[in-house]
Amino acid sequence: MAVLNRLLRAKKELSFSSSYSWMTTACMWRSSSSATFSDAADLSGAPSSPIKALPVRQDPKDRNVQWVFLGCPGVGKGTYASRLSNRLGVPHIATGDLVREELSSTGPLSKQLAEIVNQGKLVSDEIIFNLLSRRLEAGEAKGESGFILDGFPRTIRQAEILEDLTDIDLVINLKLREDILLEKCLGRRICSQCGGNFNIANIDIKGENEKPGIYMAPLLPPPHCASKLITRSDDTEEVVKERFRIYNESSQPVEEFYRSRGKLLEFDLPGGIPESWPKLLRALNLDDHDGEQSAAA
Numbered sequence: 257m258a259v260l261n262r263l264l265r266a267k268k269e270l271s272f273s274s275s276y277s278w279m280t281t282a283c284m285w286r287s288s289s290s291a292t293f294s295d296a297a298d299l300s301g302a303p304s305s306p307i308k309a310l311p312v313r314q315d316p317k318d319r320n321v322q323w324v325f326l327g328c329p330g331v332g333k334g335t336y337a338s339r340l341s342n343r344l345g346v347p348h349i350a351t352g353d354l355v356r357e358e359l360s361s362t363g364p365l366s367k368q369l370a371e372i373v374n375q376g377k378l379v380s381d382e383i384i385f386n387l388l389s390r391r392l393e394a395g396e397a398k399g400e401s402g403f404i405l406d407g408f409p410r411t412i413r414q415a416e417i418l419e420d421l422t423d424i425d426l427v428i429n430l431k432l433r434e435d436i437l438l439e440k441c442l443g444r445r446i447c448s449q450c451g452g453n454f455n456i457a458n459i460d461i462k463g464e465n466e467k468p469g470i471y472m473a474p475l476l477p478p479p480h481c482a483s484k485l486i487t488r489s490d491d492t493e494e495v496v497k498e499r500f501r502i503y504n505e506s507s508q509p510v511e512e513f514y515r516s517r518g519k520l521l522e523f524d525l526p527g528g529i530p531e532s533w534p535k536l537l538r539a540l541n542l543d544d545h546d547g548e549q550s551a552a553a
């Protein structure tokens with residue numbers, strides 16, 4: 257594929273001088289927005305357009321899926337991206353995982369990355385593209401037919417570079433109220449033994465005025481993980497709020513970039529996975545006969 261050549265070429269064009277950060281993750285909600293909790297597929301760019309679904313395609317399993325997920329880690333982006341990747345048979349590629357894997361390996365960038373992370377500095381676009389291109393290269397060798405990118409691109413510059421590398425055909429923007437996101441970000445836990453991701457936050461907000469209530473059950477660990485839970489060191493309130501602030505600054509141009517190309521699917525999460533998953537599938541025209549079944553899985 258030409259993708260790799262373009263990736264490698266673009267890598268060379270990158271410099272270390274970027275001040276942008278791939279690490280700036282936060283949430284899409286802005287308190288002044290008129291967003292509701294209904295699921296809305298907005299491909300037109302109009303802020304309050306009616307629900308629209310993507311055009312129906314033949315068989316989703318037969319097509320090349322080259323999708324991007326935007327949204328805060330606390331929003332459950334990784335969970336939905338992972339479920340969709342299982343359903344569509346394409347890999348779920350999270351740049352955060354790529355960085356963590358490199359850090360725990362003896363790969364060529366591990367030492368450099370460790371220094372950057374230990375000093376609280378931002379990982380450059382060059383490093384991210386380096387890791388990503390290696391991952392796509394490995395995938396291509398294995399015959400992977402597409403991907404779902406999670407946590408990338410985070411800046412307009414990354415979006416532009418990615419656009420030059422490959423054809424992204426859909427960008428799913430998961431959104432959730434910022435106060436709920438904060439609670440969810442602070443509720444994240446990881447099993448130190450198996451690496452499983454859980455969330456102890458129990459969201460139960462009553463509806464008021466025109467806003468519907470929202471309920472999101474915690475994602476509790478199985479008994480054998482319960483005593484081994486750890487919190488990621490960057491999941492403190494101060495750090496999370498700073499992530500929101502930086503993310504809000506950089507996310508708007510990225511959203512606009514994809515909106516203007518007709519690729520942005522805005523999705524306001526109506527609740528936890530049981531409420532959101534079937535509606536997300538519907539918005540993606542993937543709600544075939546086994547949709548409700550896998551929602552409960």
Ligand SMILES: [Zn+2]
Nearest residue numbers: 447449450481
């Ligand atoms: Zn475990």
